[in-house]
Every structure is written in C-alpha cells, then in structure tokens.
Amino acid sequence: MSVAPHIKEQMSSSSFIRKMFEEGVQMKKEFGAENVYDFSIGNPDLEPPAKVKEMLVTLGHSDIPGMHGYMPNAGYPETRAAMAEKVSKEQGVPVDFSHIVMSVGAAGAMNSVLKAVLAPGDEVLVPSPYFVEYGHYVRNHGGILKPVPTAGDFSLDLTAIESALSPKTAALIINSPNNPTGKIYTKQDIASLAEILEKHRKTSGRSVVIIADEPYRAIVYNNAAVAPVFPVWPSSVIVTSFAKDLSLPGERIGYAAVNPAAPDASELIDAVIFATRILGFVNAPAAFQRIVAACWNEPVDYSLYESRRNTLMSILRNAEIPFFEPEGAFYLFCRVPESRKTPNKNDDRAFCGHLKKYHILGVPGSGFGKEGWFRLAYCVPERTISGSAQAFKNAAGEW
Ligand SMILES: Cc1ncc(COP(=O)(O)O)c(C=O)c1O
Incomplete structure (x- = not known):
C-alpha cells in the first residue's frame, strides 16, 4: 500500500466537484455541449483583458536577462x-x-x-x-x-x-x-x-x-x-x-x-x-x-456576470426553486425545493442526482457544510443559462 490511509479517506470524501466536472465533460460528449447545463465549477468564462495577451506577446519577444531565472x-x-x-x-x-x-x-x-x-x-x-x-x-x-x-x-x-x-x-x-x-x-x-x-x-x-x-x-x-x-x-x-x-x-x-x-x-x-x-x-x-x-488595474466589465445572475434568478423563480440573492462572486446558492413526491425530502445529493437526469450539473451544499442546499456557478455562457430554463422547470416539477 503506497497511498497513506488519511489521504485515501480525504480523496474519497471530497472529490465531488471534480467528479461533477468530469461527468459534465462526459455528458457533453454524449448529448452535445448545447444540451448540457453545466453549473458545476467556478471557472470564469470571460476572457482576460486584452492587455494580458499583449503583455504575453511582448514578453515572448523580450530578452530581459534572467527573466526565466x-x-x-x-x-x-x-x-x-x-x-x-x-x-x-x-x-x-x-x-x-x-x-x-x-x-x-x-x-x-x-x-x-x-x-x-x-x-x-x-x-x-x-x-x-x-x-x-x-x-x-x-x-x-x-x-x-x-x-x-x-x-x-x-x-x-x-x-x-x-x-x-x-x-x-x-x-x-x-x-x-x-x-x-x-x-x-x-x-x-x-x-x-x-x-x-x-x-x-x-x-x-x-x-x-x-x-x-x-x-x-x-x-x-x-x-x-x-x-x-x-x-x-x-x-x-x-x-x-x-x-x-x-x-x-x-x-x-x-x-x-x-x-x-x-x-x-x-x-x-x-x-x-x-x-x-x-x-x-x-x-x-x-x-x-x-x-x-x-x-491589475485594467477595467473589466463584471456587469456580464450581473446579467447572468439576473437571468438565472428569474429562471429559478419560475421553476419555484428558492435561492439566496448573491451580492458578489458568481455563485447562486439554492435551497432544495419541497419535494412534491416525498414531503420533507431535502437531500441535496439526491436533488443534484435528480438534476443530472435533466442534464443540469450543480454541486450539493453538503460539500460546503450546508445540507439541503446546492450551488450553481453562473460563470458560463449566457446561452447555457437561458437554455436551462425548461430543464429547471421540469426537474423541479418532477421532484
Ligand atoms: C473562496 C476561494 N478561495 C480560494 C480559491 C482558490 O483560488 P486560486 O485558484 O487563485 O488558488 C477559490 C477558487 O475557486 C475560491 O473560491
């Protein structure tokens, strides 16, 4: 046995975000990227400011002595x-x-x-x-x-x-x-x-x-x-x-x-x-x-995240999924809705599993220390958000 037991334990109990991310990649291959609503990971989809690329090009051509040392x-x-x-x-x-x-x-x-x-x-x-x-x-x-x-x-x-x-x-x-x-x-x-x-x-x-x-x-x-x-x-x-x-x-x-x-x-x-x-x-x-x-001081238009937040919030309202309105960052923390089929069922892992059937990927709140909730990262293209509206409604309706 080469892997320490406590590392094995930590790996198995906490790799759920990465697992979701990998499942998302698999689902996109299977169903087509436009049919999967992947809100699993906080990987910003805005491009860096243009000056970052310009600096990379300039640095690539420069010969500052010791710049790689x-x-x-x-x-x-x-x-x-x-x-x-x-x-x-x-x-x-x-x-x-x-x-x-x-x-x-x-x-x-x-x-x-x-x-x-x-x-x-x-x-x-x-x-x-x-x-x-x-x-x-x-x-x-x-x-x-x-x-x-x-x-x-x-x-x-x-x-x-x-x-x-x-x-x-x-x-x-x-x-x-x-x-x-x-x-x-x-x-x-x-x-x-x-x-x-x-x-x-x-x-x-x-x-x-x-x-x-x-x-x-x-x-x-x-x-x-x-x-x-x-x-x-x-x-x-x-x-x-x-x-x-x-x-x-x-x-x-x-x-x-x-x-x-x-x-x-x-x-x-x-x-x-x-x-x-x-x-x-x-x-x-x-x-x-x-x-x-x-x-560091380059202007960035974060209003894009704000409009994505607003679109996703109205989709969730429409699907009757309660959430906390975020004041910053690009995550929506949502409460598992009341189950119509099994009252008092607010199991976040089960709900995220249920969402997957509708090609929606979110992360269970228990991983963040909050059972009964789940997280949606909305740093994703606008079309992913607007495309998910019916899927959220169906998922919440069938829960
Ligand atoms: C709250 C918080 N802290 C730290 C980090 C890690 O940031 P970095 O990628 O710069 O290490 C993240 C990444 O998602 C984060 O959400």
Missing part, C-alpha cells in the same frame, strides 16, 4: 510594489512592497500563511458554508478546521463565533464575497468581529489572525463594497489571486498581504516567505508576476 522567494520587487499600491487602495491604509508575498494563486497564499501561523492542534474558525478546500489546507499544516454556522441570511453569526473561540484558535478565515453564497459581510459585522477578537485577546492572551480570502473582491453587484479588515484588526492577512477578477485561474498567480500594523508584521512576512520556499512553491510564476504588475 530564480528570484527572491517573495517575488519581483516591482510586482510587490504594484500589489502594495492595490492593497493600499482597497484597505485604505498604507502598505508597501515589503508586506507583499507573491504566491501560486490564492490557494498557494493560503497554504503559505497557514504554514506560517499554525502549530499542531491549532484551530481555525470559518463561517459556514465555506469553500470546501479550506479543510484540506488547514489539515496540511496540522490544524483543525472548525466551521461556525452563519445566520439565516448567511451573515456572520457573531455570537456563534464568540462561543467557538478557544485558547487553541489561531486563525479565522473570512471569504467575502463568499463562495458558495455570494454574501458580502457588512462593515459593521467586520468591526464587531474585531471587537470580539479583541475581547478574546485580552482574556486568552492570543491574537487570532484573520485570513481574508478575497479572490472575488472586485466582482460585486449594485455598487456593494467589501469591507476592509486591515483598519480594524491588526493581526490580519489578505490572501487573493487574479483567478476570478482577471480570469486567470490556470496561471496560478496571487499574493498574500500582511497588515503592516500586525504586532509581529516583519516576523510574519518572513515566515510566509519561508513557507513559500519550503512548501516547494519557491516563488510565484515569473512571467505572470510581470503581467499582473501591469494589468
């Missing part, structure tokens, strides 16, 4: 400076290049930060439902993920968070706009969260690190704003990437930004850089560091 583990100083400008604007506090560590996507940044802050047995809180990979990332570094249910509208349940804090709590992950719900936490909730953590710090002596996972920060509707964490809680780190806002998930480019006000900021930055090295990332992809330094 190793670099400092934290990344190119010019790229870090550009990211610092971005973070300063978003957070409303001055951040300089030394607080930025370039990473292999948001996932790479999250792993480096967790590696830096977790001791074996430490706990990490996360409002639930949550991005399924967090459990693995925390376990990678000897930690224990503790999901804390959110309120009925998916806002932070501050009382539940307060009761979940313990002397073992090392970090709290917040993800706003949220995957899978599309919820954006209010400025007031973030301020109250900081107050709770300060109270906890005074009694336990431990300053819990907020890790704000923000790959969807730019994708918001109705001019919503994502509240910054740096001004209210010093022990905080942003992890993010250009996977969603610039549609570059395959290029694996992101960064971690450490709050300059953190009590041990420079030690924490050094630890995140060290973790980037010893986890084997070594540094973020070289070419895309140059590209995002030049393209």
Whole structure:
C-alpha cells in the first residue's frame, strides 16, 4: 500500500466537484455541449483583458536577462510594489512592497500563511458554508478546521463565533464575497468581529489572525463594497489571486498581504516567505508576476456576470426553486425545493442526482457544510443559462 490511509479517506470524501466536472465533460460528449447545463465549477468564462495577451506577446519577444531565472522567494520587487499600491487602495491604509508575498494563486497564499501561523492542534474558525478546500489546507499544516454556522441570511453569526473561540484558535478565515453564497459581510459585522477578537485577546492572551480570502473582491453587484479588515484588526492577512477578477485561474498567480500594523508584521512576512520556499512553491510564476504588475488595474466589465445572475434568478423563480440573492462572486446558492413526491425530502445529493437526469450539473451544499442546499456557478455562457430554463422547470416539477 503506497497511498497513506488519511489521504485515501480525504480523496474519497471530497472529490465531488471534480467528479461533477468530469461527468459534465462526459455528458457533453454524449448529448452535445448545447444540451448540457453545466453549473458545476467556478471557472470564469470571460476572457482576460486584452492587455494580458499583449503583455504575453511582448514578453515572448523580450530578452530581459534572467527573466526565466530564480528570484527572491517573495517575488519581483516591482510586482510587490504594484500589489502594495492595490492593497493600499482597497484597505485604505498604507502598505508597501515589503508586506507583499507573491504566491501560486490564492490557494498557494493560503497554504503559505497557514504554514506560517499554525502549530499542531491549532484551530481555525470559518463561517459556514465555506469553500470546501479550506479543510484540506488547514489539515496540511496540522490544524483543525472548525466551521461556525452563519445566520439565516448567511451573515456572520457573531455570537456563534464568540462561543467557538478557544485558547487553541489561531486563525479565522473570512471569504467575502463568499463562495458558495455570494454574501458580502457588512462593515459593521467586520468591526464587531474585531471587537470580539479583541475581547478574546485580552482574556486568552492570543491574537487570532484573520485570513481574508478575497479572490472575488472586485466582482460585486449594485455598487456593494467589501469591507476592509486591515483598519480594524491588526493581526490580519489578505490572501487573493487574479483567478476570478482577471480570469486567470490556470496561471496560478496571487499574493498574500500582511497588515503592516500586525504586532509581529516583519516576523510574519518572513515566515510566509519561508513557507513559500519550503512548501516547494519557491516563488510565484515569473512571467505572470510581470503581467499582473501591469494589468491589475485594467477595467473589466463584471456587469456580464450581473446579467447572468439576473437571468438565472428569474429562471429559478419560475421553476419555484428558492435561492439566496448573491451580492458578489458568481455563485447562486439554492435551497432544495419541497419535494412534491416525498414531503420533507431535502437531500441535496439526491436533488443534484435528480438534476443530472435533466442534464443540469450543480454541486450539493453538503460539500460546503450546508445540507439541503446546492450551488450553481453562473460563470458560463449566457446561452447555457437561458437554455436551462425548461430543464429547471421540469426537474423541479418532477421532484
Ligand atoms: C473562496 C476561494 N478561495 C480560494 C480559491 C482558490 O483560488 P486560486 O485558484 O487563485 O488558488 C477559490 C477558487 O475557486 C475560491 O473560491
């Protein structure tokens, strides 16, 4: 036996999104792509800004000495400076290049930060439902993920968070706009969260690190704003990437930004850089560091996602499938409708299996820690959404 038992266990319990994705590929071959409504995966279908391609061409023809060589583990100083400008604007506090560590996507940044802050047995809180990979990332570094249910509208349940804090709590992950719900936490909730953590710090002596996972920060509707964490809680780190806002998930480019006000900021930055090295990332992809330094501020028309959201919401209303209206990101979190055939049957896995018969692919909410719900990713072509209307109606009618 060569595969460790705990890895086997993790593989079998959590590969459902990928499984859906692969089933989708198979179904498209069998029934034709236009007859399959694949809402399974958050792979943005908008093309990256034109400047990304122009920069790729320019870089391909350039002969900057050493452009394919190793670099400092934290990344190119010019790229870090550009990211610092971005973070300063978003957070409303001055951040300089030394607080930025370039990473292999948001996932790479999250792993480096967790590696830096977790001791074996430490706990990490996360409002639930949550991005399924967090459990693995925390376990990678000897930690224990503790999901804390959110309120009925998916806002932070501050009382539940307060009761979940313990002397073992090392970090709290917040993800706003949220995957899978599309919820954006209010400025007031973030301020109250900081107050709770300060109270906890005074009694336990431990300053819990907020890790704000923000790959969807730019994708918001109705001019919503994502509240910054740096001004209210010093022990905080942003992890993010250009996977969603610039549609570059395959290029694996992101960064971690450490709050300059953190009590041990420079030690924490050094630890995140060290973790980037010893986890084997070594540094973020070289070419895309140059590209995002030049393209991070390119305008992108996210209203396309908004119109897709609106189309899908009206299809779901018509099919009498209840959902939470997303404030950002590109996911619709839906409640399994009342079954006409078997009352009280709200099994999300069974419902996603039922949807498949109508060629609709969605992801069961239990994978995100929320039974009785399912997620639809609407970063798909408009025709996939409009084409799915009858299928949703039939599926809900026959449930
Ligand atoms: C909430 C959240 N965090 C992190 C990631 C990972 O992002 P990346 O591809 O940049 O590693 C994703 C990807 O879907 C996500 O939804």
